[in-house]
Amino acid sequence: MADDTLSADFVVIGSGIIGSLTARKLAQAGASVLILEAGPRVTRDEIVARFRNSPRRSDWMSPYPSVDSAPHPIYLPRDNGYLVQAGPYPYPAEYIRMVGGSSWHWAAQAWRNVPSDFEIKSLYGVGVDWPLSYNDLEPFYQEAEDIMGVSGAPNTGSPRSKPFPMEPVAEAWAMRRLRERLAPTYQVVSNTTARNSRGYDGRPACCGNNSCQPICPIDAQYHGGLAAGSAEAAGVKLLANANVYQLEHDGQGRVTAALYYDPGKQSHRVRGKTFILAANGIESPRLLLLSSSDKFPRGLANHHDMVGRHLMDHPSTSLTFDADEDVWLGRGPQSPSSINTMRDGAFRAQHAPYRLDFTNISRVDSASANLISAGVYGIEFEKRLRHSAAREMNLKNVLEVLPRPENRITLSADKDTMGIPKPQAHYAIDEYTRKGHERSTQDFKRVAELMGGTNLRPSKEGVFANNQHICGTLSMGSDPATSVCDQWGRAHGHDNLFLASTGVLPTSGTCNSTENALAVALRTAQYILAEQGKAGVARPASSKSS
Template identity: 35%
Template sequence: MTGPRTPSDRVDVCIVGSGPAGAVTAAALAERGHEVIVLEAGPRFDFADRQHRMERHLRPAHGWTDVWDMGGPRDAYTSSGPVDYPLNTTRVKGVGGTTLHWLGLTPRFHEKDFEMESRYGLATDWPIAYDDLRPYYAEAETQMGVAGAEDNPFAPPREESFPMERFPPSYSDSLFAEACEELDIAVHSVPQARNSEPYDGRSACQGWGTCAPVCPSGAKYDATVHVRKAEQAGTRVIDRAPVQRLEHDSEGERVEAAVYATPDGTEHRQEARQFVVACGGIETPRLLLLSQSETYPDGLANSSGAVGRYLMEHAFAGTNGLLLERTEQHETGFITSESHQFYDHEDSTPGSVKLEFFNYAGPSPLDIALGDGRWGTDLLEAVDFEFGNRLQIGALVEQLPDPTNRVTLDTDETDDHGNPVPDVSWGVGNHAIAAMEHAQEIQRRILTTMGARVTGQTDVHDPGPARHPMGTTRMGTDPAESVVDTRLRTHDLENLSIASSSVFPTGGAMNPTLTIVTLALKAVEHIDADL
């Protein structure tokens, strides 16, 4: 329930953003006895409305961004790069953040993802190794509730079993697996933050099939789980309180306050001993750039010039096929089988590929009717031919950090508070293109072996992003080349930490949310020690 939006007296920790990083950080620090306040730009959504939001998603009159009320002056942005970046499909502004619409896959990064320069002479190494994060990965899986199995021969080492049993493979998975066995391609289960059994007070998956963009049952983890835990431990969460800027002391060594606006247009200053920015890969650098001052004319914590630079994404490579027999596959809503066989590569190129076998049945009858204008008998014949025998294989691929891929401020367009909007400039790069071509060659071989006809492939020069922005406030040991250190604390300000995919020096080809939460749990220990 929303309370007053006036600031608290000086608190221990002020967190900007209530997505997975912000919510987990808030809960962990509050449970350690610290006074915490969270400032969230978007509203608090009523859980009871989720079924209505699911229905909105299913109806043709509404688009993806309508489900969680994205768009308009509040969410204005520009995209000036060589590939259009659909920012408002990557994020949700509201309590719970982008986990409200995420798919829920939670693989760990592989060891090679932390060692790109030392292994391949590419990009840069992380200043921490996989082994440094192993205990935090295990804790993140427990905190979120991850269902999985130790059947992936390519997964990085682990000591603990998954908190829940895996989801079983679908029927179409068995068809893919048969062809992959013939091609000596290993297929295995997918770890995901989705309850395969009742867990942490939430039900098992109910099978609605609309996981992205909305889970009506709450069986899929989202950050409101930790928002509730944070509030139970005494955290105060203020929604519809977008932070306009961070203000620092006269020496430029500490942040003193987060200035936020309320729906009536009033600005307030929230003071704290420690600050954590957890706004995701785009809004985090934007807030730092908006917080420029005489001491930091290029943006707060930006003495390196790296704030906003090195934007990475996971370009999606897909291949569709038509099988001349019924798969009888239903829209499960999530992926139950993958292959990481092409992830840990020996040569520098092509880069990592994570194959994903989609539980895809084909276009819905409504999509067929709206697309072709067919009704009655014609529609029934079309549905009989086009639904239930479609196949889709996808892949996430590795993109290298490039300083020209970046987030800047577009001073020609402003949001509802008069601030310059973020401009996203994103291109794919030859390394990712080579990985996508490699992925599609594998996908084509699998479908051909199944006896399917390939009906289409992603344009590797103009792919869609997987909605995983990373790298824009990168971690490193050299303050001249990075924004935060191994503690996730900014080099420039001693009480400002960043918990976000924006700190990733490289992005691999694994879904990032588990690693985001893992790093947040690591940062909590350092912030707690400082307090």
């Protein structure tokens, strides 16, 4: 092992939006902060070039190749086997290990939970309650939105103390026609997104490239690369290609060092006073499990075998149909509008809530591939391609999954290219979620009917698409027997180890996990600063104790 002398007040593991903005907040208070990122640095120009040159334009991971020194899951053109599947239902999570993390290729959905999401056990008898309330988190939602530049409809079901930082991006024609034709049966609203509708924080307004996934070519959309850059501008030191494989601790359970491999598999040690684990909901529990010792044979923060449990996401089923007018999907953001009436209600005692999300992705690529596969060429190809490009529409549900201990991340017996045990997913979709899907099919049919829909093509029965909203594997809670960290993100049993990740979310709700986890992380950072007396920050108040 190299005799390294790197150290900092705070060592943050993971440079995605959450890790980078947590580090930024700590550095702005005057602390020395070091981020360790497993993957390499990459620029937006490189990613855009890879996307433009990719033979698989619909494969949103093609601009983000896995590297041997920090592998991540790749499924096309074949599964690289990094995330081992234990079943009974496949969980093909896609995430990126590089500076900036997976939000390089997100859709920038920045929804807040609705207040009821924090107490579904008390209100509906399902899942668990959070150890904090919506009101506890509201100012940190606002802080996150001010940083990223978020816009949305005023009637999302999530109360606000201040307006959105900006107005929504201009409504696409197809979404306008949906809004007009579905009213008053359904209220179609603009999605809440971290995407500029005007110049904001030195970045331009959205110009409608329709490639938000896998990459916004002009940075109108916020992402982790921008967050990492802002952290470095605040004084954070960021070390790429530093694949952390173990956390060391002292006799009291305090973490003393992080061990990482460089690309040549040379091991290095980094010391710190406080450690913040900010990788995603798969890599974070993996590292805790890898950090086993004589004192902690199950790994860190795992006294009650809770690390990795309660894996959640947002499964989706969908309906594709042909409208009775030309709507021409493909101009503007890919996921601009939705229906939110089924996000909350007494029905949650019986079945999963959901959002209905409309796609605005150009149909040219997918329709061309389907026609060529069917052997259609010449004049008939041109005719049918134009019809699909002009009239094809698609909507999907975004379903809640309840926290179930059987759904979990463990260590596989297989090892990756660095000789580290791979993560293994144990996953199933229960009746609560399936019943939500069944209820949503009524909405699918009604929406198609209101749009004069023909040629209805539902997704394959019993098959759920994965939305890559990994959460739950580091669940926060008041009881160490059923959770991994407290409401402030402090790992149970380790005074100087904090968790800032989508994994800490104890329930999944119906919205993408990033903004919720970022708000929780910013609250954690403020708590840490107050506890350590830095920058004169007052300890934040809470309506609930940890």
